[in-house]
Amino acid sequence: MTWWHALIEAGAVPAAYAPPPSVGASARDEAVGNAPADLVEDAELETHAVASPLAGVIPRAVSFLNGIERWSIVAYDGVVQIVNAYVAAAVCRRDDRGVLHATFERSRAFAVAPIDRVSPTLRPLLEQMAPDIEPVDGELAGQPARYLEQVESTVRRARAHLERELAETATASLGAEEWLVLDGLLSRWPAVTRHPRALGVIKSHGAQFLEGRGLERALTLPAGYRTSVFAVRGGHTRTEVYSWYLRLWPWEGNDLLYGLLRVEARADRETVTRASAVSSWLWAERAPLATPATRWDRLLYPLHHVEEYLKARAPRSPAVRSRLPVA
Amino acid sequence: MIDKAIPIAIGRVVATELKPATPHQFHFWTPTDTTIGIGAIVRVGGLGTGDEGRVVYGVVTEGFAYSDLATPLHDVVGAEGDPTRAAEAPTARQQIRYWTAAVLRQTPEEPLQPVPLGQVYLADDADVAQALRMDGFLYSATPTAIPVGLYTSAGRDSPVYLDADFLLGPEAAHLNISGVSGLATKTSAVEFLLASIFAHFPAHKGRVAAVCFNVKGPDLCFLDQPGDLSDEDRRRYERLGVPSTPFERVQLYAPLKADGVNLNTLRTHPDLVDDVEPLTWGLQEVVDYAEVLLNRDDIDAKADAFIDFLRDRVLSRTFDDGFGTTHRVQTFADLDRLFRSIFDGLEITAGGRSDTWRTHHIATMRKVRNRLLNISTRCKGLVTDDGPSSDLPWNEFKDRTVYVIDIANVDPLGQDLVFARVVSKLREQLERRELGVDAVVVFVDELNKYAPGDGPDTYVKKMLLDISERGRYLGLVLFGAEQFRSQVHRRVVGNAGTQLFGRMDMDELATPGYQVLTPATKSKLATLPIGELMVRHPHFTQPIFVRFPKPPVLRGRDGVERFPPAADVPFEDAVVRQLVRLDRRVRPNQVKDLIADREQDDVRRALAAARRTRPDDVLAYFRKVLGARVDSDGSRAREHQAVPPLNPISGEPY
Numbered sequence: 001m002t003w004w005h006a007l008i009e010a011g012a013v014p015a016a017y018a019p020p021p022s023v024g025a026s027a028r029d030e031a032v033g034n035a036p037a038d039l040v041e042d043a044e045l046e047t048h049a050v051a052s053p054l055a056g057v058i059p060r061a062v063s064f065l066n067g068i069e070r071w072s073i074v075a076y077d078g079v080v081q082i083v084n085a086y087v088a089a090a091v092c093r094r095d096d097r098g099v100l101h102a103t104f105e106r107s108r109a110f111a112v113a114p115i116d117r118v119s120p121t122l123r124p125l126l127e128q129m130a131p132d133i134e135p136v137d138g139e140l141a142g143q144p145a146r147y148l149e150q151v152e153s154t155v156r157r158a159r160a161h162l163e164r165e166l167a168e169t170a171t172a173s174l175g176a177e178e179w180l181v182l183d184g185l186l187s188r189w190p191a192v193t194r195h196p197r198a199l200g201v202i203k204s205h206g207a208q209f210l211e212g213r214g215l216e217r218a219l220t221l222p223a224g225y226r227t228s229v230f231a232v233r234g235g236h237t238r239t240e241v242y243s244w245y246l247r248l249w250p251w252e253g254n255d256l257l258y259g260l261l262r263v264e265a266r267a268d269r270e271t272v273t274r275a276s277a278v279s280s281w282l283w284a285e286r287a288p289l290a291t292p293a294t295r296w297d298r299l300l301y302p303l304h305h306v307e308e309y310l311k312a313r314a315p316r317s318p319a320v321r322s323r324l325p326v327a
Numbered sequence: 328m329i330d331k332a333i334p335i336a337i338g339r340v341v342a343t344e345l346k347p348a349t350p351h352q353f354h355f356w357t358p359t360d361t362t363i364g365i366g367a368i369v370r371v372g373g374l375g376t377g378d379e380g381r382v383v384y385g386v387v388t389e390g391f392a393y394s395d396l397a398t399p400l401h402d403v404v405g406a407e408g409d410p411t412r413a414a415e416a417p418t419a420r421q422q423i424r425y426w427t428a429a430v431l432r433q434t435p436e437e438p439l440q441p442v443p444l445g446q447v448y449l450a451d452d453a454d455v456a457q458a459l460r461m462d463g464f465l466y467s468a469t470p471t472a473i474p475v476g477l478y479t480s481a482g483r484d485s486p487v488y489l490d491a492d493f494l495l496g497p498e499a500a501h502l503n504i505s506g507v508s509g510l511a512t513k514t515s516a517v518e519f520l521l522a523s524i525f526a527h528f529p530a531h532k533g534r535v536a537a538v539c540f541n542v543k544g545p546d547l548c549f550l551d552q553p554g555d556l557s558d559e560d561r562r563r564y565e566r567l568g569v570p571s572t573p574f575e576r577v578q579l580y581a582p583l584k585a586d587g588v589n590l591n592t593l594r595t596h597p598d599l600v601d602d603v604e605p606l607t608w609g610l611q612e613v614v615d616y617a618e619v620l621l622n623r624d625d626i627d628a629k630a631d632a633f634i635d636f637l638r639d640r641v642l643s644r645t646f647d648d649g650f651g652t653t654h655r656v657q658t659f660a661d662l663d664r665l666f667r668s669i670f671d672g673l674e675i676t677a678g679g680r681s682d683t684w685r686t687h688h689i690a691t692m693r694k695v696r697n698r699l700l701n702i703s704t705r706c707k708g709l710v711t712d713d714g715p716s717s718d719l720p721w722n723e724f725k726d727r728t729v730y731v732i733d734i735a736n737v738d739p740l741g742q743d744l745v746f747a748r749v750v751s752k753l754r755e756q757l758e759r760r761e762l763g764v765d766a767v768v769v770f771v772d773e774l775n776k777y778a779p780g781d782g783p784d785t786y787v788k789k790m791l792l793d794i795s796e797r798g799r800y801l802g803l804v805l806f807g808a809e810q811f812r813s814q815v816h817r818r819v820v821g822n823a824g825t826q827l828f829g830r831m832d833m834d835e836l837a838t839p840g841y842q843v844l845t846p847a848t849k850s851k852l853a854t855l856p857i858g859e860l861m862v863r864h865p866h867f868t869q870p871i872f873v874r875f876p877k878p879p880v881l882r883g884r885d886g887v888e889r890f891p892p893a894a895d896v897p898f899e900d901a902v903v904r905q906l907v908r909l910d911r912r913v914r915p916n917q918v919k920d921l922i923a924d925r926e927q928d929d930v931r932r933a934l935a936a937a938r939r940t941r942p943d944d945v946l947a948y949f950r951k952v953l954g955a956r957v958d959s960d961g962s963r964a965r966e967h968q969a970v971p972p973l974n975p976i977s978g979e980p981y
Contacts, residue, residue, distance in 0.1 A: 058417050062417075094417070098416070099419045100418065100419075100421075285417060285418070286405065287405035287412070287415070287416040288401075288402070288416050288418060289401045291396070291398075291401045301416075302418050305418070308421070
């Protein structure tokens with residue numbers, strides 16, 4: 001019996017609300033707004049053609065890190081929504097044949113509930129039955145919509161925490177020539193940011209680092225081009241990283257962000273030196289396509305693979321099960 | 328010897344709503360790099376099989392591979408339309424090897440349930456025995472296991488056994504083997520299987536022999552000569568417990584050529600020809616199977632009645648033809664004299680006013696005469712106009728002996744006659760338990776020809792049907808081979824308890840008889856290498872692929888190269904050779920002096936008598952028979968040679 005079934009048996013009302021599953025880094029992971037960037041390459045933001053990948057450009061050993069999160073309301077205690085959440089992250093290493101193998105993996109299944117607002121009948125049961133509880137502030141418990149935003153933020157933090165732990169573990173064990181590619185901001189994790197062969201690949205562009213002519217050049221970047229490298233400060237720690245835009249697929253006929261990636265790497269001159277080679281490598285990662293993911297134009301296949309791996313290993317959604325008739 | 332290895336899971340059963348596991352079929356996946364393929368035997372067990380520890384054995388019947396590619400167009404887009412770039416992608420798409428397996432056996436067998444979603448293991452020797460239900464006859468107090476080959480899928484090397492009770496009777500019997508010609512599969516498989524039967528036929532089932540009809544070239548002429556075996560073949564023989572040596576006891580029979588002294592076979596090399604026994608039959612042997620000689624239009628009650636009359640009232644009896652002549656009909660020449668006497672009697676004595684004799688119409692008699700005398704012309708050498716026969720040892724068949732009857736160069740009518748008579752005699756002797764063995768395997772190649780699915784009901788076809796349907800009770804077992812199973816009479820192939828398939832033609836595989844096979848199994852059958860067979864046996868619920876070693880005997884083609892057939896020798900030398908074979912003391916010059924200026928028919932008769940009698944002093948006996956015959960009945964001997972060919976009376980409408 002699961003902990004929420006125990007709650008339901010004790011009087012909680014069964015629930016079956018699950019938000020759309022979130023996988024990979026989302027726009028909400030990133031800072032939103034304008035954060036001015038300092039160019040560290042070229043006098044003004046330029047576009048550079050990305051050469052076709054030559055032999056040796058693609059590192060022989062690369063690991064890819066991604067994570068997923070799932071949550072659903074499984075019971076109501078009055079209007080208090082009790083949530084079951086699951087977060088997981090994994091690192092898959094690509095071997096010489098191009099096959100990905102999971103090397104690190106962590107997951108966490110936990111309850112999200114405003115402990116102080118749970119009824120005295122159910123609270124001890126929740127604390128006893130749920131192996132892992134992430135408490136949230138009970139002030140918003142009476143406002144379901146805002147409460148859910150709080151839950152989502154809590155779950156996302158839990159996932160980010162898991163990813164950070166895994167990223168630090170992975171970078172610590174990278175081989176001499178091995179790279180780590182993360183889905184999302186590299187600047188979230190200062191320890192990882194300092195690694196010379198760690199890259200963050202950002203698919204969402206909530207934050208604008210450029211303006212004017214530079215912004216226009218970045219957003220109308222032709223396929224197979226990158227921008228000049230610029231320095232940004234991202235994440236809650238405001239860690240400085242070097243970054244550039246790279247267009248994987250032509251935006252014409254689609255939208256300005258179609259096929260547009262932003263790459264983050266260590267704030268170091270070597271990053272500027274390597275920017276073209278790294279871009280050439282990432283350009284080669286366009287194939288195979290990460291279909292059927294909807295954002296396949298920006299999602300690298302190996303990161304998509306890690307997502308699929310994690311989804312396959314995740315427990316069944318309790319929401320689905322709870323829709324079945326109760327005997 | 329059964330190997331028991333530590334099992335390592337190689338896959339896992341998966342089931343979806345669209346492709347669920349059932350009691351008879353399941354699906355599983357394996358790593359991309361796997362040793363299993365179509366025909367592999369697997370075991371489902373371990374985690375996921377429930378508290379009762381249900382174990383399921385299955386054979387892989389279909390395989391699939393696919394990736395997470397949603398549509399082929401995405402691959403085109405990813406490679407930007409350039410196929411050469413498709414392979415340059417740094418990451419390999421996630422892909423799957425997905426297999427379908429047919430259930431061979433479940434333990435416990437009741438209640439029969441869907442296959443559990445457990446782990447999949449490669450079958451080891453013990454598993455193969457369990458899966459194919461061989462444990463019942465392999466480990467019993469009176470084992471009846473006959474090795475048929477090695478199961479070699481997935482790197483395994485497990486012996487596969489047939490149950491002698493179901494291969495040679497009495498539970499089921501008969502074996503049918505199909506396959507395209509020229510791949511040394513059908514004949515080789517039967518040769519190996521005979522060797523296996525001889526090595527493993529259970530003692531409690533008695534004695535066994537084989538009769539093989541060699542109907543093409545030198546196929547079965549060198550079963551007593553060792554062939555070239557590779558080390559791998561020898562290892563397989565050792566694994567199967569079958570000696571890798573040629574048959575110890577082989578007796579080859581071949582008719583004589585038209586000259587009556589040279590053998591009509593390709594085994595005439597001087598080193599080997601002494602082992603060949605002549606096969607010659609006289610009137611008595613032929614007339615019992617006169618129905619074989621009659622075509623469909625001939626078969627009527629009148630002809631049958633007249634043949635019965637000859638058989639019952641005339642042959643080997645003193646008989647008065649009613650026109651003043653007494654006959655004792657023992658040879659074709661005697662029979663022809665009787666017919667001529669009757670016809671003359673009707674013409675002369677009766678003045679042509681009567682056209683019946685002893686209630687038989689003259690036309691019926693002429694027809695029967697033509698058919699009977701025709702055989703002595705068309706099959707001269709096999710059927711003697713005059714003289715005694717040389718036949719198989721019907722009361723003295725030896726245990727573990729192969730009797731090869733070489734009729735490759737005999738007229739088709741003669742082949743039918745040989746086949747009909749040999750099989751009939753085998754049946755008669757087995758019914759009386761007087762054959763000398765308890766079971767006989769009769770190997771007939773080219774069943775397409777002898778028991779076709781369509782066409783007229785010939786005597787031979789009826790005989791094959793009779794063996795197929797009733798032979799197992801007697802111990803008369805048919806091993807039939809053909810290129811196109813679909814063209815053989817369905818009751819002949821349907822009654823074969825064991826069926827072997829070599830490489831098959833795709834057109835043949837498209838016929839309804841193969842609808843039970845999956846496309847993958849058909850594809851495998853169409854590309855089977857030499858030495859591999861698909862086996863169906865009553866204990867096996869699904870077809871199984873096995874490998875068998877090359878037969879330990881000299882292949883016909885190789886035999887002819889190693890032992891080139893000798894040219895026909897002159898009459899005198901042939902007589903000398905046969906007499907010397909009977910008695911090494913015989914001097915050629917003595918024989919040549921003896922037969923000089925003698926009629927050849929007289930010499931043949933004397934030779935046949937010596938062959939049949941096998942006296943201590945062959946030359947003396949030969950001299951006596953030859954002399955007595957010529958001296959006492961010389962005029963008759965000359966008359967014998969005057970048996971007229973049929974052409975002069977071929978104008979008759981019969």
